[in-house]
Amino acid sequence: MAQFVCSRCGKTAPLTTRASHCACGGLFSLDFTPPPFSLELVDRSEWSIFRYRKFMPLANDLWRGITLGEGMTATLPLDEKLWVKLDYAMPTLSFKDRGAAVLVWLCRTIGVDRVVQDSSGNAGNSVAAYCARAGIGCEIFVPKGTSPKKIAMIESHGAKANVFDGTRDETADACRAKVREEGLYYANHVYNPFFYQGTKTYLYEVYEQLGRIPDNLFIPVGNGTLQIGCELALRELKEAGCIDRFPHLFLVQSERCAPLFGAGKMPRRITPEPTLAEGIAIGKPMRGEEILNSGYPGERTVILIPEQGILPAREALAKKGFFVEHTTAAVYAGYLAYCKNHPIKGDALLSLCGAGLKSEH
Ligand SMILES: Cc1ncc(COP(=O)(O)O)c(C=O)c1O
Ligand SMILES: [Zn+2]
Known part of the structure; x- marks a missing residue:
């Protein structure tokens, strides 16, 4: 069974944890060893990244209701x-759809019903779309100056776009402060392995x-x-x-x-x-x-x-x-x-x- 491991102190946490990182401040990595890669284990009847699911720590079939057919690019x-x-x-x-599909599978699997995330735009677009498909509430922090099309896309998926008056790094800090203060799930492409x-x-x-x-x-x-x-x-x-x-x-x-x-x-x-x-x-x-x-x-x-x-x-x-x-x-x-x-x-x-x-x- 896969679990999170702190990349700094080695402490473990179950996948059900709502914490975005270890109490010591270290980021999580994943304790998971897939079977040796082989084309024979690829599900060639599945036209998305989930054709490779034998090499991912997926414990159920909820991905079927989450995939948007991502991957399979020329x-x-x-x-x-x-x-x-x-x-x-x-x-x-x-390319962020590759990661967001699997991350939102985890959110759905552990019963998260609302997430926040910060992004320069693309990861936010992606998490917003997959959350929409999975029925999960979503708020995305983007820095001021982010291209209007990316913001419009986030909103079109029913997510809240929070345009922050600061740099990309300051926007991430503001989002993390909200995660800490309100105990929200941080569906972040950098933190979540x-x-x-x-x-x-x-x-x-x-x-x-x-x-x-x-x-x-x-x-x-x-x-x-x-x-x-x-x-x-x-x-x-x-x-x-x-x-x-x-x-x-x-x-x-x-x-x-x-x-x-x-x-x-x-x-x-x-x-x-x-x-x-x-x-x-x-x-x-x-x-x-x-x-x-x-x-x-x-x-x-x-x-x-x-x-x-x-x-x-x-x-x-x-x-x-x-x-x-x-x-x-x-x-x-x-x-x-x-x-x-x-x-x-x-x-x-x-x-x-x-x-x-x-x-x-
Ligand atoms: C089009 C595009 N390329 C590359 C990157 C870089 O990805 P990362 O920050 O994960 O290295 C991003 C991140 O938002 C992106 O939107
Ligand atoms: Zn730690």
Whole structure:
């Protein structure tokens, strides 16, 4: 039976806990070992991320009433060296649906009837949609300046959008204060490790589609929910013998907000400057220390996105048929800037993680 374990003091908590973290202040990780990954255990009759449910800690079938058909996104060649995975083709138009579907399964399973969450927009869209489907009340804190389309989407699902007059980090602080004061359930993509049980399916799918994992993965990192999911999946795939080496991970951050760039064991203290890449404008990543010290067995490099490259990258992708949001274009801009000076060995994969219509300001 899976349980939460404090990543700082090791104390355990049952999955039914309403606490968002351990009493010592540490964040929870998940004590859960899936069976060795094998395509034979994938339920090929299920057209959502829940086809991989044998590798998730799901104790019941409530996911059937929660899934919106997330996942199953195409992985296509952009050119002879670069694959793109179309994670913007999701029910709420971003990769966050992978995590939110599993997190809301947990909320429903343990009988939570109201949640709060903070977000730059996409995770909030996602949690709001899945809560609507599951019949759970929802309030999302977003920072002032969040794209109006994201706010409208949150409200359209019947959730309350609380637009906070502050930065992304201050908005998270305000939301957490509400969680503490009112004892609410914090359905947060960074705190709750169930979210990573969803984001890890990003690479399960790539493996199922290509029969391998590309040599280099370019991953946007704000709080690192895709990054952490990728490392989980890679360790599982390697242990199961599906892959024989770990790909090179490129953690892509904005040059205007890069607490992991040049960091040692702790994220650097920085003051974020405004960037078009709103999805990764995280100055204080809550799992930053965990990401830096994850002991990833392969190569890992933090790279920077030139702000000036974002709009041209967005246009270039649109000219090839992919209309993505600024944060996604930013990852492509980071890839292009890096490749200019550093030839990469083998092929690469990039997540097209958010849709263009959402980031029209
Ligand atoms: C489109 C998009 N890409 C990337 C990210 C970064 O995700 P994370 O903060 O979990 O690293 C976000 C987060 O909101 C996002 O909306
Ligand atoms: Zn603890």
